[in-house]
Amino acid sequence: MSSYDVSAVRSVFPILKHEVHGKPFVYLDNAATSQKPEAVLDVSRHYYERLNSNIHRGTHYLAQEATLAHENARKLIARHLNASSVEEIIFTSGATDGINLISSILGYSGKIKPGDVIAISNLEHHSNTVPWQMLCERSGAELEVIPVTEEGTIDSTAFDHLLEKTSGRLKVLALTQISNAFGTILPLAPMIDSAHRAGALVVIDGAQAVPHLSVDMQDLDADFYVFSGHKVYAPTGIGVLYGKRALLEDLPPWRGGGEMIRKVSYEGTTFNDLPYKFEAGTPNIEGAIALAAALEFLNGLGLQNVSSHEDEMIRRAASALTSIRGVTLYGPSDRSGSLSFNIEGIHHYDLGTLVDKMGIAVRTGHHCCQPLMARFGVTGTLRASFGCFNNEDDVNRLAEAVEKGVEMLR
Amino acid sequence: MSSYDVSAVRSVFPILKHEVHGKPFVYLDNAATSQKPEAVLDVSRHYYERLNSNIHRGTHYLAQEATLAHENARKLIARHLNASSVEEIIFTSGATDGINLISSILGYSGKIKPGDVIAISNLEHHSNTVPWQMLCERSGAELEVIPVTEEGTIDSTAFDHLLEKTSGRLKVLALTQISNAFGTILPLAPMIDSAHRAGALVVIDGAQAVPHLSVDMQDLDADFYVFSGHKVYAPTGIGVLYGKRALLEDLPPWRGGGEMIRKVSYEGTTFNDLPYKFEAGTPNIEGAIALAAALEFLNGLGLQNVSSHEDEMIRRAASALTSIRGVTLYGPSDRSGSLSFNIEGIHHYDLGTLVDKMGIAVRTGHHCCQPLMARFGVTGTLRASFGCFNNEDDVNRLAEAVEKGVEMLR
C-alpha cells in the first residue's frame, strides 16, 4: 500500500475533477465501465489528429502508419496476455461480441450436436448465458448450470457430479473468471483441467478479470478468452477475443466482408489468415490503439499494486457496511472488484437513488445476472465496484451515504 | 460554390495542419475513411471527461446523463435519415457488422430456403458480397449478380431479365447506393420498386452515400439500410442499421447478451423491444454520440453544399487527368465521391507509391471489389476520393503528381 500513490492516480482521471449534484464525485461503478485516464484520451485524440487512415489495404503514408500502430497494439495485447502468438488476438467490439463470435462459429462448424451439453455457472453475466442458450436452441444441445453455494462460490461437488453426468457429451464449458455481481474469483485452473479431460472446449469471460488480475493465456490454458476494453480504462466499442491458434484455424469465419478475405470471386471466396479471418470490415482502429495504451497505463501502475490496493479498499468497505443493521453482503470475503449488498426491508433501488443524491455512483439491480439473483431470492442488490483510483475517502463517503440513506428509509 | 467556404472547412480538421513526407498533406482517400473535424473530437473527449458511464441499467446521475446522450444521438440519427421511428435505428460497429446482422438473422429466421435467390450487383464491396455468399452456402440459396455496363453502371436490361428469370424465388436484393470503387450512383428507386413487386426484401449499403447525399428512409423505401460512422466524419467502431419496424420485430435477434434481453432465466429468456433487441452488450456509447455530432457537423455545412462542392472537385480532377496519355477513367461522368483510373502500361501500385511520396494520399488496389476489377480485367485502380474539405489545390497537386509519376515510370 505504501508504494501505491492513489492521489497521483486520481489526478490523471479528468472526470474525477468534476462534481455531481454539487458534491465531489465518488465513482464506485467500475465493474459497469471504467473511467479513462488522460493518457488514453490523449492517444485517441492523437490518433485522429495525426494518423487516422484506413488500414491494411493502403499504400500511402498514413495508411502505413495507422496499420503499424494498429498491429503494434495487437502485439502489446498479445504480450500482456502472454498469448503464444500475436495471431491469436482477434479484435472484437467487446466481450459480448467475442462470446457471440465463438458460440456462433461453434454453431456453424457443426461440432455441436443434439444431446451435447454446454455448461455455464450460475454466476454468469447474461452475455455469457444468452449466447449459449441461443446455441442450444439452434443445435439441440442442452444447457447445464453449475450451481453456486450460499457464499456465492462454485459448488465444486456439484460440478464434479455434472462432469460425471454429462460424460462424453460435454462440449463447451463457459465460465467467468470473476463474477461481476459478487466479486467471486472462480477456481479456473482445476475446472479447465477437468473440462479438458472431459473433452470439452473452455471459454473464459475475462471482462471483470483483466482490470484486476494479470492473466496468462499459456498458463491458464483456456481455449478462448474474451474481454472488453471499456472495463479496463479504454474506450467503448473495442474488445479482444483470444483463441488457441489451431482451434481458430479450424473454425469457420463469422462475419464476412472486407479484411477477412484473401480473394473474392463469385465462383468461390477464400479467407484470410489469422487474425484477419475473424475481423471483417474496418476495425475500431483507434479503439485498439487506445486499448493497448490503457493496458500500458495499467502496467505502469503495476497490476499487483493496483489489485492489492483495490482489495484493501473493498475489505474496508465490507467491514464498514457490516455494522449496518440488517445488511447482507454477497460473495466470499476474498472478493475482487465488486461488493454486492442488500439491507433488510429496503429496496436496493431506493437506497441507490439516495446514495446517488449524495454524489456516489453505485449500481443497483440485477447486474445482468438475473438467474443469480433468482438463486438468492432477490430482484437485485446494491453493488459498489472498485478501480485503481478509489481511495479511503470514497469508502468512507460510501459508508456514510448508505447509513444516511438507510435512516431515511427506515 | 460561392457560398461554400472550403478554407473555413479545412481549418476545422486538425490533421490537415500536418505535413507528410515534408509536404503539405493532400488527403484524397475519403472513401476509405474520413478525417475528423475538431467538433467531433471534442464531443468524444467531453463524453469521457464529463459523462462516461454505462447506460440503460444505472440509477446514478452519470448513468442517466450518458443514457440520455446516447438516446438523443439515436433520435438525431433517426431524424437525419427520416426514419418513421427512432426504434428503427440500431447501432452496430459498422456497415459490415450491419450487413452481417441482417444476413445472419435472415438465415436464422428460416425464411431463406434452398433454391431461393439472393441478388447483388457487380459493383458491391466485399462486405456486401461475402455475407450473402455465406448465407447462400448455409441456406442453399443461389447468388445472382446484376452485371454492369462498360461505363460501370447497372445493366438495367440484365436486371429486368434477372427479375424475370428468378420470378417467385428472389428473396433478397442487396445493393450499394454509391459504388466505392467507381463513384457510380445506382438507380435505387426503380430497382427497389421492382424488387418489392417481386416479393424480395431490399438491403441498401449506404456506406458511401451517407457522407455525400441526404438520404430519406421513408422516401427510399428500402427494408434495411446500413452505414459506417468512420466514413462520415465520425470515429471508427460505430455504425447504423436502419430496418423497417415490422420486419425487425418479426426477425430473431442475432447477438445475445446484456441489454438485448427483457428477462433471463434458465427456463426461457425473453428479448427486449426494439431497438435494444439487436444491441447486445455495452454499446459504443461514445461512438454513437460522436456519430450524431458528425452528422450535425455535416448538416451545419449543408449536405447540398458539400456535395455540389465535391462534385465540382471531382469533375475538375477527371478533366485534369483526361489529358494524360493512356488514361482510363472508370465509372460514369456523374460520379459521386470517388474517381478511379489507370494508366496504360503502369502498375497502379507503382504510381500510387510515387504519388504518395509527393504527399498525396490516394488508394491503389482492388478497393474490396475484386469481382468488379475482374469484370474490367484489371487487378486494381488508383482511386482519388473526395470529402468536404478538398479544394482546387488538392486537385492540382493530384494532377501534377500523377503526371510526374507517369513520367518517372515511362
Place this chain on the structure above:
Amino acid sequence: MTITERQEQLLKDLSLFQDWTERYEYVIGLGRKLTEMPQASKTEDRLIEGCQSQVWLEAYCEDGGVYYRADSDSQITKGMIALFIHFLDGESPENILTADFAFIEKTGLKEHLAPTRANALNLMALQMKQRALDFAGATD
C-alpha cells in the same frame, strides 16, 4: 379543495423544505401513510412493471368518485404514487381526465428522479387516467 388547489398547497409545503433530503423524506412519509393494499389485490393484471421497481394499482368507483389503491416494493415510488392519489382520490372521472400533471415539474422532485424513474411516473399517471376513463365510459 379542487385538484389544482391541492397541487398549489403541495407546492407551498415543499417550498418550506431546505434541501432534497427533507423533500424525499416527506414523499417517503406520504407513502408510509398510504392505505394498505391487501396482498390478494396485488395481481398480475394490476402490476405496472417499472425499470427496477414494481407498482400495483387498483381503482374503484363510488358515488361518482374514483378511488385508488396502490403499493410498490420501492418506498420512493410508493411515496410518489401517494402524492398522485392525494390529488385524485374521490374526484370524478372527468376531473381526473382533465387534471394537469405538469405541476410535478414545479415540485423540484422530478429533477431528483432518475429519468427511468420519471418515465415510470409518467406511465403511472397515464394508468391512473386510463382507469378513470374506464369508469367514465361505464357511466356514460
Place this chain on the structure above:
Amino acid sequence: MTITERQEQLLKDLSLFQDWTERYEYVIGLGRKLTEMPQASKTEDRLIEGCQSQVWLEAYCEDGGVYYRADSDSQITKGMIALFIHFLDGESPENILTADFAFIEKTGLKEHLAPTRANALNLMALQMKQRALDFAGATD
C-alpha cells in the same frame, strides 16, 4: 567484386542522388535493364504473391554459381529485385546464404517503401536464399 564490395558501391552511387525521385528513377532503371524472363517461365510455382504486385522468381545453377531470373508487374518492385540480383548473380550458394541484406536499410530506399512493400522485399530475399539452399543441398 565480392557481394559486400558491390553493396558498398551501390551505397556510394545512391549517395550521389539529391532526392528520393532520383533514387526511385535509378531503381526503376535497374529494373528496365533486367534480363527478360520468358513468358513461359512465369508459372504458378514461381510466383511470389505480394500485397498488390506479383513477382516471379526462378533460379538455376551453373558452374557452382547461382543465377536468377525475375519479373514483376510492378516496375518499382522489379527494380528492387534487380538490385538483389545484381548482388547475388553468379555467387556460390554458400555466399548467397551468408549474404547480409541488412545493408538495404542503409540505402534509404526502404524508408521510402510502404511496410507492406518492405515485407514483400524481405519475403523475396528469403526466397532467393531458399533457392540457393536448394542448390547447396543438391551439391552436398
